[in-house]
Amino acid sequence: MMSKKTIFKEHFVLHKWSYLLGTILLTISLVLQLFVPVLLKKFTDGLQNETIHVSDLWELALWFVIVGLGAFLFRSSGRIYIFKMSRILERDLRSSLFSHWEKLQAEYYQNQRIGNLMAHAVNDVNIMRQIVMQGYFQTVEAAVLISISVFMMASTIHFYLTLLVLLPLPGLTYMAYRFRSKIQMHSLKVQEAIGTLTSRVQEFCSGISVIKTYTQEEEERKKFTNDNRSNxxxxxxxxxxxxxxxxxxxxxxxxxxLISIVFGSILVMKSTISLGDFVAFNTYLSLLIAPIENIGKVINLLQQGKAADNRIREVLSTEPTILDEEGTAPITAIQGNISLRNLSFKYKRGKESALKNINVTIPKGTSLAIVGKVGSGKSTLVNLLLRLYNPPKNSIFIDDHDIRDVPLKTLRESVAYVPQDNFLFSTSIKENIAFDPNPYQDEQVFHAARQAHVYQDISDLPDKFDTELGERGLSLSGGQRQRVSIARALIKPSPIIIFDDSLSAVDSKTETNILNTLRTQMKSRTSIIISHRISTIQEADQIIVLDKGEIVERGTHQSLLKQDGIYKKMFTQQTTEFTWPTLNGRKILIKKRRR
Structure with missing residues (x-):
């Protein structure tokens, strides 16, 4: 449920004294501006009555300078102060969005477009900044100038002329009402179009290799042109x-x-008001024109701001579902004993259960290997162990504690994870390997790289470990990215380590070297290895085979080979050197691995 209080109101209440100071400075500058019509009246009447002298001209000139300089100084100070508050709102709002996004579960991002999220952080926040930078500034300016100018026009010059001049102005309020919903609707469409366009560019940049390989440049250009045209x-x-x-x-x-010119001239000709009054009246009116025009701009900006405010508050009001629950035990360390007890799990949008009645015990310091076809539930199991999704209560236990009673910080600090997609950040290789709250010395980074057998590859690069990677680490080969990800996991002193199909892109010799190193390094760590390759997992203490979310086979490598099941078939297929399948009548050579 979203709060009824807008983002700007919350920000204004929090910084009310700063806004008050900025408003006072701006108000002083505006009041000084209103001395100009008074000085012009005195000057004009003096000329008309021939009562002004040279000394009076110098005095008036001095007052003009004082008023102009004072108005400039106070207006600049107030403007700087209020604009500074707009940047503080922008900073705080972006920080709040980013912090909140960090708290949200992985499932949230699977249902969002990156372009829309970027539109929130860039376009919507910019609109909220404009509400302060332009909207608040111009509202204060309009309120002060209009109220004081109208009072001076009515009380010191001519009440009825002031009333006549003001008669058309309520039409602004009526128009603002008529245009309000239309402008808000168009503003929302603009923000959505920006999100779509941003998503298109992000998708293009991420998939450029595929686009070029399949010669889809023209098709992608058409899609971008359509989105751009819609925008x-x-x-x-x-x-x-x-x-x-x-x-x-x-x-x-x-x-x-026009009313002021016509009726004011008549009053001057009838000597009802002086020429100086007429000049002062029109000067007051000229001071009103910009603020009154700005009222329309402010109203339009507020409509855009309302749409942006709703979009941002919708994000901030999204409650994270993965968080420490009430009664979370004060656990600060994990030994590494894992137990899965009748674990079943179904995704919210799934028709069938992804996992069914999984029962496995993984004692501290032992290894579990998981194999199975694509979609059999292997990665789902890992996601539940990492609590990227919430498992059912009393289904996963860590050191005899329900995983949902273990603090998230403690759980995730205790698990080193090598993901299937080998995501790397666009920083240096050294920073990618040392991606952990704990500080690491260079030698520790180098040691982890040697364990992952990627040290030599990195040393051959011009900047070695200081090499800056491109987006998602695409400047490295697939095998290099995998090994950097493995080094990132090995450097972390965690009791549990998980490999999610993390050797699929390395050659047979490198895989053997890495596995030999891992067997030595993981003797004291509980390890879970997911792989499609039998060669990767055959030394595991226990192996389970998943099929449609269920454990259909379990045992060691040797015991599973004695069964005429899925595991043996996979092993047989992977130890066949060559197969010759056909696709549309063409033979495809697939080299299989011999162990």
Whole structure:
């Protein structure tokens, strides 16, 4: 349930004294500006009555300088102060979004487009900043100038002339009401179009190799052109609405100015007011024009801000589902004993259970290997062990504690994980390997790289371990990315280590070398290895075979080979040197691994 209080109101209440100071500085500058019509009245009447002297001119000039300089200094100070608050809002809002995104579960991101998330952090936040930078500033300016100017016009010059001039102005309020929903609707469409366009560019950059390989440049260009055209079209609609509103606002202001010229001239000719009063009245009116026009801009900006506010608050009001629950035990260390007891799990959008009645015990310091076809539930099991999804209560136990009663920080600090996609960050290789809250010395990084058999590859690069990687580490080969990911896991002193199909991109010799190293290094760590390759997992203490979410076979490598089941078939297929399948009548050579 979203709070009824807007983001700006919350920010304003939090920083109310800072806003008050900025408002006072701006108000002083505006009040000083209102001395200009008074000085012009004195000057004009003096000329008309021939009562002004040279000394009076110097005095008036000095006052003009004082008023102008004072207005400049106070306006600049107030503007800087208020604009600084807009940047603080921008900073705090982006920090809040990022911090909240960190708390949300992995499932949230599977249902979101990256472009939309980027639009929240960039476009929506910019609009909220504009509400302070332009909206608040211009609202204060309009409130002070309009109220004092109207009072001075009515009380010191002519009440009825002031009333006549102000008669058209309520039309601004009516137009604002009529245009409100239309501008808000167009603003929402613009923000959605930006999200779509951003997603298209992000997807293109990530998939550029596939696009070029399949010669889909022209098709992708057409898709981008369509999205770009849609973005331009919705912006045109917003511009049309804004332009029509602004034009009508200026027409109303122009009508007020026409009334002032016509009826003010008549009053001067009848000597009801002096020429100086007429000049001062029109000067006051000229000071009103910009603030009154800005009211329309502020109203439009507030409508855009309302849409942005709703989108941001919708994100911030999304409750994380993966978090420490009440009664979480004060556990600070994990030994590494894992027990799965009648574990069944179904995704929210899944029709069938991803896992069914899984029962496995993994004592501390032993290894479990998991094999099975694609979609058999292997990665789901790992996701539950990492609590990227919440398993059912009393189904997964760590050191005899229900995993949901173990603090998330303790759990994840105790697990080193090599993901299937080998995600690397666009920083240096050294920073990728040492990606952990704990500080590591260079020698520890080098040692982990040697264990993962990637040290020589990195040393051959021009900048060695300081080599900056491209996005997602794509400047490295698939095998190099896998081994850097393995080094990142090995350097972490955790009692549990998980490999999710993490040797699929390395050659047979490198795989053998890595496995020999891992067997030595993992003797004191509980290890879980997921793989499609039998060669990777055949030395595990226990092996389970998953099929459609269920354990259909379990045992050691030798015992499973004695069964005429899935495991033996996989082993037989993988130890056949060559197969010759056909695709559309063409033979495809697939080299199999011999062990």
């Amino acid at each position: 331009v079209e919705v912006n045109k609609q917003l511009i049309r609405a804004n332009s029509l509103f602004t034009s009508l606002s200026q027409g109303i202001v122009g009508l007020s100015y």
